[in-house]
Amino acid sequence: MPEITNPRPSDRAETDPVTARVNDARAGLAALLQEAEVARRQRAESTSEDGTAVCAWNHFENIPTFYNWNNRPR
């Protein structure tokens, strides 16, 4: 399937092509998400002082050399 080269406004739920693509891949994604969850649990990251596990979906947001939404570090 080609990349979506003709983006349409994302404020129309029924026509959001990226959301549709994700939903179309639901079966494969579900298995992948489950494996990712297991992998995260098996990693031995430390726990922060407030008790929040560093190892989480937002792991990269805890590493500023690595992650920022509006400017990827390089």
Add this chain to the structure above:
Amino acid sequence: MGAQQPIGWSGMRGIATVPTYVVMQPTTLCNLDCSYCYLPFRRDDQRMPVTVAEAVAVSVNAWARTGRFSVVWHGGEPLAAGRDRFAALLAPFDGCVEHHIQTNATLIDDAWCEFFADRDIRVSVSVDGPEQRNGDRVNRGGHPAYDRISRGIGALRRHGIPFSALCVVGRPEPGLAAELYDYFLDLGCDVLGINVEELEGVNTRANRHPAEAVRAFWAELVAAWRRDPRIHLREIEWSLRYAGAVLDGTADEVLPRRLDPIPTVAYDGSVVLLSPELAGFSDPRYGDFTSGNVLVTPMDDILAGAIRTPWIREFLDGVEACRSTCPYFGFCGGAHAANRYFERGRFDVTATDHCRNSKMRLLEGVLDHARDHEPTAV
């Protein structure tokens, strides 16, 4: 039955007045001369005076008392500032401030490892994979730097210092993703980020690649990671986080509510917001991109007045343009400022080649992999 998105994306509206981290440039100098580097003054040894760190620490120490806060030491090559200077720059910061460093690893030795361990500095190294993939990473004489990079990483491992790695990919091609992932598994990094080379700063090499090649690269990376997912692989887990949220119907909660201002403090105290890559550049239309200098104006005041910087107003228009036209916005949050400017000369434009390579095709590659690897019935 797929979850539907809410009407419009609600995140990334305006700029936060308190950042989550500050980038500091202890020196402009880099001892390497990588051919894809974007830094304009990497041959010059302009070092940050302690007065700049003291001024930044006034705000940072206050922010760190109310929540986790980091200082990222970036360069040039930050270790080129020397240990004594580095220690003096760290001194104004309270103990609760986290320090991170992005280094080319070539200067890391036992003494630096002890320095990192004593101060709990978190280390990330820049290396592009096996030796033959590091042809762009050369010293000032044009000679390969890989041996020195490897020695530095070896020192980290000897001292048991955990590290992350950033890898630049110049040309996605079949087999590369698996080769890289296997390399980084052996290297022993905890976290890996893959950056497809970008056209920015003084690097004017084109970054256009065939869409299918880039998607195939990311899909191959998913497959490699899936075989042994010990490493936190930034791009893949970021994509999965978004995909999972779409499936849960919570995709609109993924983006931060506001843009992180990411103050970058140059060696001389000048502050560039939102995009460290703009530091050191100027443009007839936008000036030098700075929003102030910490030696003159407190960091809090610089942040509070961010919107007065002309290019930033234009950039916020660009974010809104992305929001209203791009279906990847909920995943991306808007094209990065530096990529807009260096690729297209303005900040209110939308899709960049960086968007295509590292966001659109990334998500599509992950979805390609998922589509092609559905569980089989037993």
